[in-house]
Amino acid sequence: MCQRGFFDVPCIFPLPGVRDYRVGRYAQVPWRHRLVPVEARPCLSGACTPWSLSSACGARRRTVMRKEGMDRRAVLVIMSNSMLFHTQGIRGFDHRRWDWSGDTATAFVVRQSDRFRCSSCGSADVTATPVGERIVRGMPVGTKPFELNVRMHRLKCHHCDAYRMERLEFLPGPHSHITRALERTVIELRTEMSISAIAEYFRLDWRTVRNAEKEHLRRKYRSVNLHGVARIGIDEIHIGRSRYKTVVRDLVTGAVLHVGDGRGADALGNLSQRLTAAGAVVETVAMDMAAGYGAWAREALPNAAVVYDHFHLIKLMNEKLDRIRRRTVEELDDQQTAFLKKNGSCC
Numbered sequence: 253m254c255q256r257g258f259f260d261v262p263c264i265f266p267l268p269g270v271r272d273y274r275v276g277r278y279a280q281v282p283w284r285h286r287l288v289p290v291e292a293r294p295c296l297s298g299a300c301t302p303w304s305l306s307s308a309c310g311a312r313r314r315t316v317m318r319k320e321g322m323d324r325r326a327v328l329v330i331m332s333n334s335m336l337f338h339t340q341g342i343r344g345f346d347h348r349r350w351d352w353s354g355d356t357a358t359a360f361v362v363r364q365s366d367r368f369r370c371s372s373c374g375s376a377d378v379t380a381t382p383v384g385e386r387i388v389r390g391m392p393v394g395t396k397p398f399e400l401n402v403r404m405h406r407l408k409c410h411h412c413d414a415y416r417m418e419r420l421e422f423l424p425g426p427h428s429h430i431t432r433a434l435e436r437t438v439i440e441l442r443t444e445m446s447i448s449a450i451a452e453y454f455r456l457d458w459r460t461v462r463n464a465e466k467e468h469l470r471r472k473y474r475s476v477n478l479h480g481v482a483r484i485g486i487d488e489i490h491i492g493r494s495r496y497k498t499v500v501r502d503l504v505t506g507a508v509l510h511v512g513d514g515r516g517a518d519a520l521g522n523l524s525q526r527l528t529a530a531g532a533v534v535e536t537v538a539m540d541m542a543a544g545y546g547a548w549a550r551e552a553l554p555n556a557a558v559v560y561d562h563f564h565l566i567k568l569m570n571e572k573l574d575r576i577r578r579r580t581v582e583e584l585d586d587q588q589t590a591f592l593k594k595n596g597s598c599c
């Protein structure tokens with residue numbers, strides 16, 4: 253409806269940082285405003301305090317409203333709902349009002365009455381009881397941070413008798429503090445910016461950015477495709493306080509295939525079953541010389557060749573040579589030690 257009738261309804265949505273211009277045209281694909289200089293006339297909509305509407309625009313808007321049989325409030329709601337969808341990816345909610353005071357733009361929204369669904373069985377036969385509000389951060393609006401004030405409801409399902417809080421589909425997780433749209437932007441920026449830089453840019457807590465990335469990675473790597481894996485490497489990493497993680501990687505693609513707590517065979521969990529289920533034929537297993545990994549490889553992958561990796565071989569060789577050197581030096585008498593110190597390096 254807004255595509256057809258409200259292109260020329262301007263100024264419903266104030267643009268932070270833009271003054272002396274009003275929205276002259278609103279196009280949806282690609283989403284943009286076309287700005288025209290403001291005319292010094294009083295605003296007709298009552299929703300656009302910093303800007304004014306020309307009488308011509310107001311007349312067009314009134315014509316559209318008359319044709320559609322709508323009142324002014326309905327036009328405002330639909331425009332803002334449309335803005336919420338195209339800027340924040342939020343649908344199924346009615347916009348109630350804006351709050352532009354302070355440093356943050358706040359949109360007060362409530363779910364449309366016919367959009368409540370039971371989160372257990374999906375039934376629409378529910379009774380919704382308002383229980384409070386929830387604040388969620390979304391994509392910035394112009395230069396202003398943006399937050400949603402969502403009226404939350406508790407749902408009583410008459411189909412499965414479950415009591416549930418309503419689930420916000422525009423959030424990436426039930427406990428998320430940011431919308432999917434903002435999370436996607438944060439993840440995209442992480443390849444170029446640090447967590448603290450992103451947090452400062454969007455005026456978020458750095459833990460929010462960190463948690464968003466962790467959730468994204470958890471979802472992305474929840475299931476790893478092991479089909480076609482032929483060469484794997486196993487090693488442990490120290491994560492502090494005598495704690496270790498065992499990491500298994502595909503040596504061809506570099507992909508992380510498995511992360512287990514601790515080190516040794518127990519940390520590899522059900523990796524061999526997963527490899528078998530995926531039809532992977534492992535030809536080579538590279539590892540250090542820890543006995544636990546070797547025993548696991550011989551039992552779980554009897555046809556795979558066990559290769560001790562280059563780093564650990566060189567490290568072991570250097571340690572052996574160092575021990576021989578020290579032992580040899582200890583066996584020298586004073587005259588030989590003095591000669592060695594004078595003519596070459598010594599311990």
Ligand SMILES: [Zn+2]
Pocket residue numbers: 370371372373374375409410411412413414
């Ligand atoms: Zn239900």
